[in-house]
Amino acid sequence: MRAWRPLRKHLRDLDAVHRRWSSTKSSRNGIAALLNGVAVDDAADITVNGWVRSVRKQKKVAFAAIADGSTVTALQAVLKPEQAETLSTGVAVRLQGQWVKSPGGKQSHELQVSEVAVLGDNDAESNPIQPKYQTPEFLRTVPHLRARTPGNALILRLRSAVIGSLTRFFGEEGFVQCHTPVITSSDCEGAGEVFTISATPAKGSSNEKKQVEHFFKEPKYLTVSAQLHLEALSQAVDKVWTLSPTFRAEKSDTPRHLSEFYMLEAEQCFIADPDQMMDVVEHMLRAVATDLSTSAVYHELLASKDTHHADEVDVAIDSDILRQRWQGLQAADWPRVTYDSAIKVLEDANDARNSIFTIQPSYNDGLAAEHERYLASHVGKGSPIFITDYPVMQKPFYMSRSPDDPSKAECFDLLVPDLCELAGGSMREHNAEALRKAMEAKGVSGEGLEWYMDLRKYGSVKHGGFGLGFDRLICYLSGVGNLRDVVAFPRWAGRCEC
Amino acid sequence: MRAWRPLRKHLRDLDAVHRRWSSTKSSRNGIAALLNGVAVDDAADITVNGWVRSVRKQKKVAFAAIADGSTVTALQAVLKPEQAETLSTGVAVRLQGQWVKSPGGKQSHELQVSEVAVLGDNDAESNPIQPKYQTPEFLRTVPHLRARTPGNALILRLRSAVIGSLTRFFGEEGFVQCHTPVITSSDCEGAGEVFTISATPAKGSSNEKKQVEHFFKEPKYLTVSAQLHLEALSQAVDKVWTLSPTFRAEKSDTPRHLSEFYMLEAEQCFIADPDQMMDVVEHMLRAVATDLSTSAVYHELLASKDTHHADEVDVAIDSDILRQRWQGLQAADWPRVTYDSAIKVLEDANDARNSIFTIQPSYNDGLAAEHERYLASHVGKGSPIFITDYPVMQKPFYMSRSPDDPSKAECFDLLVPDLCELAGGSMREHNAEALRKAMEAKGVSGEGLEWYMDLRKYGSVKHGGFGLGFDRLICYLSGVGNLRDVVAFPRWAGRCEC
Numbered sequence: 001m002r003a004w005r006p007l008r009k010h011l012r013d014l015d016a017v018h019r020r021w022s023s024t025k026s027s028r029n030g031i032a033a034l035l036n037g038v039a040v041d042d043a044a045d046i047t048v049n050g051w052v053r054s055v056r057k058q059k060k061v062a063f064a065a066i067a068d069g070s071t072v073t074a075l076q077a078v079l080k081p082e083q084a085e086t087l088s089t090g091v092a093v094r095l096q097g098q099w100v101k102s103p104g105g106k107q108s109h110e111l112q113v114s115e116v117a118v119l120g121d122n123d124a125e126s127n128p129i130q131p132k133y134q135t136p137e138f139l140r141t142v143p144h145l146r147a148r149t150p151g152n153a154l155i156l157r158l159r160s161a162v163i164g165s166l167t168r169f170f171g172e173e174g175f176v177q178c179h180t181p182v183i184t185s186s187d188c189e190g191a192g193e194v195f196t197i198s199a200t201p202a203k204g205s206s207n208e209k210k211q212v213e214h215f216f217k218e219p220k221y222l223t224v225s226a227q228l229h230l231e232a233l234s235q236a237v238d239k240v241w242t243l244s245p246t247f248r249a250e251k252s253d254t255p256r257h258l259s260e261f262y263m264l265e266a267e268q269c270f271i272a273d274p275d276q277m278m279d280v281v282e283h284m285l286r287a288v289a290t291d292l293s294t295s296a297v298y299h300e301l302l303a304s305k306d307t308h309h310a311d312e313v314d315v316a317i318d319s320d321i322l323r324q325r326w327q328g329l330q331a332a333d334w335p336r337v338t339y340d341s342a343i344k345v346l347e348d349a350n351d352a353r354n355s356i357f358t359i360q361p362s363y364n365d366g367l368a369a370e371h372e373r374y375l376a377s378h379v380g381k382g383s384p385i386f387i388t389d390y391p392v393m394q395k396p397f398y399m400s401r402s403p404d405d406p407s408k409a410e411c412f413d414l415l416v417p418d419l420c421e422l423a424g425g426s427m428r429e430h431n432a433e434a435l436r437k438a439m440e441a442k443g444v445s446g447e448g449l450e451w452y453m454d455l456r457k458y459g460s461v462k463h464g465g466f467g468l469g470f471d472r473l474i475c476y477l478s479g480v481g482n483l484r485d486v487v488a489f490p491r492w493a494g495r496c497e498c
Numbered sequence: 499m500r501a502w503r504p505l506r507k508h509l510r511d512l513d514a515v516h517r518r519w520s521s522t523k524s525s526r527n528g529i530a531a532l533l534n535g536v537a538v539d540d541a542a543d544i545t546v547n548g549w550v551r552s553v554r555k556q557k558k559v560a561f562a563a564i565a566d567g568s569t570v571t572a573l574q575a576v577l578k579p580e581q582a583e584t585l586s587t588g589v590a591v592r593l594q595g596q597w598v599k600s601p602g603g604k605q606s607h608e609l610q611v612s613e614v615a616v617l618g619d620n621d622a623e624s625n626p627i628q629p630k631y632q633t634p635e636f637l638r639t640v641p642h643l644r645a646r647t648p649g650n651a652l653i654l655r656l657r658s659a660v661i662g663s664l665t666r667f668f669g670e671e672g673f674v675q676c677h678t679p680v681i682t683s684s685d686c687e688g689a690g691e692v693f694t695i696s697a698t699p700a701k702g703s704s705n706e707k708k709q710v711e712h713f714f715k716e717p718k719y720l721t722v723s724a725q726l727h728l729e730a731l732s733q734a735v736d737k738v739w740t741l742s743p744t745f746r747a748e749k750s751d752t753p754r755h756l757s758e759f760y761m762l763e764a765e766q767c768f769i770a771d772p773d774q775m776m777d778v779v780e781h782m783l784r785a786v787a788t789d790l791s792t793s794a795v796y797h798e799l800l801a802s803k804d805t806h807h808a809d810e811v812d813v814a815i816d817s818d819i820l821r822q823r824w825q826g827l828q829a830a831d832w833p834r835v836t837y838d839s840a841i842k843v844l845e846d847a848n849d850a851r852n853s854i855f856t857i858q859p860s861y862n863d864g865l866a867a868e869h870e871r872y873l874a875s876h877v878g879k880g881s882p883i884f885i886t887d888y889p890v891m892q893k894p895f896y897m898s899r900s901p902d903d904p905s906k907a908e909c910f911d912l913l914v915p916d917l918c919e920l921a922g923g924s925m926r927e928h929n930a931e932a933l934r935k936a937m938e939a940k941g942v943s944g945e946g947l948e949w950y951m952d953l954r955k956y957g958s959v960k961h962g963g964f965g966l967g968f969d970r971l972i973c974y975l976s977g978v979g980n981l982r983d984v985v986a987f988p989r990w991a992g993r994c995e996c
Contacts, residue, residue: 029672030672030736049736049767049768049959051957052957068735068736069734069735069736070672070735070736090956090957091957092957092958092959094768119768119957119959119960120928120956120957120958120959121957122955122956122957123955123956126955127955127956129956143730144727144730144949144950144952144953145730145952145953145956147730147731147733147734147735148733148734148956152734153734153735156674156676156731156734156735156738157674157735159675159676159677160669160674160675160676163665163675164665164669164675167661167662167665171658171662174527174528174568176654176655176658177657177658177661177662178654178657178658178986179657179743179760179985179986180986180987181758181986181987181989181996182680182720182743182745182758183693183745183757183758183989183994184994184996185994185995185996186996193697195681195695195696195697195713196695196696196697197693197694197695197696197720198693198694198695198696199691199693199694199747215693215747215749215757215991215992216989216991216992216993216994217992218994220994222680222695228996229642229986229987229996232641232642232643232645232996233645233654233986235645235646236567236645236646236650236651236654237566237567237568237645237651237654237655238528238547238566238567238568240654244743245677245680245742245743247680247681249697249713251713259681259713260679260680260681262677269547270547270592270617430618451642451995451996452642452996454642454643455642455643457620457621457624457625458588458618458620458621458625458627458643458646459549459550459588459589459590459617459618459619459620460590460618461547461590461617461618462617487677488676488677488678488679488727488731489678489679489727491679491681491714493713493714494713494714494715495714496679496681496682496683496714496716496718497683497949498679498682498683498684498726498727498730498949498950
């Protein structure tokens with residue numbers, strides 16, 4: 001057993017490890033837990049880590065606002081003026097002291113500081129993040145730092161809360177969460193501009209000049225949708241979902257498009273019609289909104305206009321509208337309107353009120369953004385609405401035709417007020433011959449899609465699914481008007497900082 | 499209000515929607531719920547959807563095994579011979595009947611079928627999935643179909659269960675789940691072969707011949723790690739984690755490497771030393787193993803050798819070893835051994851037993867795979883072990899040096915029996931000047947990393963993190979020996995099916 005001696009000698013003190021873990025747990029939500037009054041007793045001795053948001057020095061006392069990103073609200077630390085000497089905005093600190101009732105009305109408790117340790121200085125002069133109003137446009141140029149602002153940190157926490165809530169929903173509903181591939185052979189929509197990958201050595205590496213043949217023998221692309229792969233997995237375990245990155249190389253420079261974005265996609269077998277898939281979408285979003293309507297993050301969002309944290313992320317709507325959005329998601333019975341009816345609604349609206357649209361609504365041209373906006377705000381009365389049964393010609397090859405009217409696809413789009421299209425879904429053509437014909441009619445080459453057509457040969461069943469723009473959902477839930485402000489490191493044409 | 503008429507006319511019967519949703523919920527775990535006896539009463543009339551795994555026709559009665567991917571076990575359907583005429587392996591069916599106690603001992607209940615509907619035929623001759631033993635190597639050539647085999651479907655469900663459990667763990671511990679970018683400017687490790695992306699139009703598109711300038715102005719890469727971006731976000735909200743795809747263009751053709759793989763990464767501020775980060779890793783894996791040790795999926799894994807479902811995914815270990823792995827993860831106090839001690843253990847082992855290693859253990863050369871294997875199986879006694887304090891020269895530029903011994907990095911690797919390295923972590927150098935020197939010493943150009951160095955200028959604090967190979971974790975938890983069998987659509991050099 002000679003070999004064990006050095007080992008035993010070096011084994012750490014595991015008791016200490018457990019002590020440390022327990023103490024970590026008690027402070028696991030940091031300042032948020034303290035301010036919510038759940039973490040500690042009155043007058044307890046505590047340690048707080050965070051960054052100084054502001055310091056106010058008076059003759060006999062100094063106040064520092066300390067934040068750690070766990071909530072938009074800062075903790076009030078009360079110090080002696082000499083203790084505050086080393087403190088300024090942006091400095092990282094560890095403060096020890098007593099957690100006492102606050103005599104002021106602004107907060108219930110404050111930290112009566114006994115000890116101050118500066119953990120990290122702030123080069124205030126060169127710091128792009130300044131303690132003043134800075135435009136969202138400017139903050140987008142420094143994505144590595146902007147999450148430190150309260151509004152941007154709030155969006156990070158919202159995203160996390162929504163992911164958690166969705167994971168619970170799908171788990172309870174028996175959906176299997178899958179990891180679909182990013183590198184793919186096929187272009188799902190058959191049209192989009194895609195990114196191509198190569199194994200060219202990185203700039204500066206010794207192989208830089210060497211020409212490298214295709215790593216995967218043939219050119220491969222960054223996925224534009226997980227749908228096709230999910231369909232394959234759905235035929236194995238029935239209900240599947242994924243939340244994974246997708247890519248478009250479109251040069252569109254709008255607040256509604258990014259080159260890299262997260263899509264929430266689900267597929268399910270053995271369903272009869274798109275209504276069953278709309279049910280999933282509706283119940284999913286209702287579950288998330290209901291679940292999070294009691295969360296801290298929701299109340300912080302509602303207050304963000306008043307606290308001006310909304311300014312950092314370009315929130316144009318006020319808290320009443322935001323509350324309406326969340327209530328609309330929690331409402332029952334979202335309207336399901338056929339495309340034909342929607343066109344009729346638009347035509348009637350136009351007649352009655354004299355050309356309220358720039359583009360005349362027409363069956364053949366599809367719904368323009370202004371039409372979707374009108375429908376979403378006038379039909380749903382606050383809740384989202386589904387538009388169903390679009391003309392086949394407007395939709396991709398994989399959607400099945402309605403048995404009642406083969407000129408219509410068995411499909412739906414989900415529209416929400418202001419933001420318009422949030423999700424889209426359909427039954428997928430599950431008949432091999434019908435799929436082949438649809439591809440031919442749409443001019444989609446079967447190349448690279450042989451495997452997808454294969455799925456129809458072996459016990460193929462009726463199935464359907466949907467895709468939801470996850471970043472758009474975060475926009476809708478937060479009131480943020482631009483995708484670039486809800487994605488931590490947004491990528492769009494010409495822009496890929498960090 | 500003329501506009502509303504067509505709308506009202508077309509609004510669906512929403513009562514029907516709710517009825518349908520309720521019925522979906524009751525069958526949301528399909529055959530698994532039925533076999534677990536939680537879904538329905540004895541003698542209830544039920545409908546079952548699934549695929550025929552096998553049919554046994556006798557003179558007066560026929561038996562069909564029906565599976566839907568919700569469990570490896572098939573449901574036994576009892577039919578009249580004439581009802582079974584259209585049934586054969588691979589066919590999709592809907593069966594109605596009575597759920598009755600089974601007279602045989604093999605299952606508690608069986609379906610006494612009253613009605614059969616064939617939903618989808620199977621072209622048995624051309625179907626690559628045949629009702630016989632097929633090698634994992636062969637099944638890898640048809641990833642779009644192989645998930646239909648019970649063993650592969652089980653791995654899908656395991657992955658989903660682990661993601662759910664991790665999401666709960668991190669949520670409870672106050673970690674914020676982040677979506678870090680796939681397209682990046684930098685190469686985290688400073689060495690790896692990376693994939694480069696371009697916006698070249700897809701093959702066959704009308705723009706195919708056109709040369710396209712860089713979409714993002716400069717060449718961009720597929721991320722090799724989320725760590726650097728997570729560090730930025732950690733300085734905003736403290737504890738962060740992500741489970742996201744990462745990429746390496748290495749041409750290694752081994753069971754342990756893929757070109758596209760999921761990494762679980764976490765970062766945390768305000769920690770004093772790597773022990774605190776090892777605590778997170780240890781508690782996280784213990785939480786997952788404990789959580790899932792009562793799950794159906796765990797018991798299906800334990801039985802998979804006996805049911806031969808393990809053969810499809812190349813499980814080489816028996817159920818006792820698999821049980822030991824899970825127990826080891828649930829055990830307390832995983833050994834933490836310094837690199838120096840580990841070398842000593844290896845040297846002593848070698849002395850005592852006469853060259854048991856092909857490569858002689860040496861301080862300078864690092865731990866070879868056989869060394870890691872020895873340490874993992876002899877030191878941990880079933881539980882994982884941490885090897886800590888590696889020489890700085892063996893580790894990347896971003897790891898901080900130990901204050902006690904600057905020749906050592908404040909780091910750890912997590913080794914598990916058989917599989918060896920599962921995770922690695924460290925304190926990150928948080929001092930701007932020390933980081934600059936470390937990059938210089940490692941020959942890492944600062945180009946593209948200016949933003950990362952920036953993080954050290956503004957309230958930089960001690961922080962650390964880790965990365966865990968998520969697909970390797972699935973291998974470890976399932977006993978599967980090859981990453982290609984736990985990833986639904988695996989990509990490696992020359993191989994990117996579908």
